[in-house]
Amino acid sequence: MKKDTKKKNTSAEPIIRSAIVIGIFILGAVLLSRVNRPSASQNSPTPEVITGEKQVIDISVKGGYTPRQTTAKANVPSVLKMKTQGTFDCSSSVVIPALNYRARLPSTGTTEIEVPAQKPGTVLSGMCSMGMYSFKIRFD
């Protein structure tokens, strides 16, 4: 019985071993990168700014969308300002199914997306083309 468990443990060794090696490598790299990374609090709703008759919703795009949830005013047209900075991942390819919007953002720059006035209670969701990252805008 004891021998049996030992045998089973060694079986997963190549996978576990490679996972640990990869893990240490990436963890180290991430920890190093954290030092000069601006601390942006995720998931916090940002208050929208009204300029003229359109409300501007800023979304920063890199490894996902920040903020992931935003609350905006209903019955007012809006502009989504998608800001990319050295974005090479999936999030640079934006899909908003409800608006039938599909675009590839430049790896660095700002792209504006016009959103017509939405009814109160509408939740507009956008995601990257592979669906790995998403963001939501709630209109109240």
Added chain:
Amino acid sequence: MLSLEKEILGPKWSQFKVAFPVAAGFIAFFIFLQKLGVVNLITASEVSYPTAFIVGLVASVSTCMAVVGGLTLSVAANFAKQGDRIRPQILFQAGRIISFFVLGGVIGILGSMFRLGTTTTFMVSIIVAIVLLILGINLLDVFPWAKRLQLTMPGSIGRRIHDLKTINHTFMPFLLGVVTFFLPCGFTQSMQIYTLTTGSFWQGAFTMLYFSLGTFPVLAALSFGFAGLKDKEHMGIAFKAAGLVVIFFGILNLTNILATTGLIPSLFNF
């Protein structure tokens, strides 16, 4: 009849006791990596060869792992299961790196002539997800009907070719390696789009080459992870664990792709 079936399946089910935690650990590690925000490792905003290499390195542990890593793992496990643990995996990696170099150069010259449309991308994504699900189920080795779903040439073509096994174990892994160039992955597409703008064969070829070399360490670990396994029991466990991981990636891809059409709400996100 019933007891006979139980006798065959009995020892196989027990392998899940180890395979399941291993697969769960791997998936948890994958999710953990995404939560850490590995993509923030890329600080450059302009593409250079070192940047392409780093983007590749990051891509290999990013959400792209669900697509490219999933395919690599399932190809490696499927060939290892048929007793071929090294050669098809080398051919797969060679196919990937060579195709990135050559096709990178080609799209560098052709420029905007090359671009997969949204419908094509969608179709490719759906096919990849289904292939991952099938290969994953095949690796579990619990459904007798899944045994027919092998990584082989269609029978009609195969019958005319004399040495089918050589073809299947030489041409197929190489071709699958080439196919990874077209797999939907945000990083690969970003690099391809940059390559389109270069207008030069060599610049395009080397950008894509450095990118693929960046992805190599992690993909090689997935490819050759089965090489050290000798024991039948160990292999059974490893294949089942790989199968569970691949099925997870298949489901993840499928639900996410359907979410982009607006048909279903997005379920898994990072």
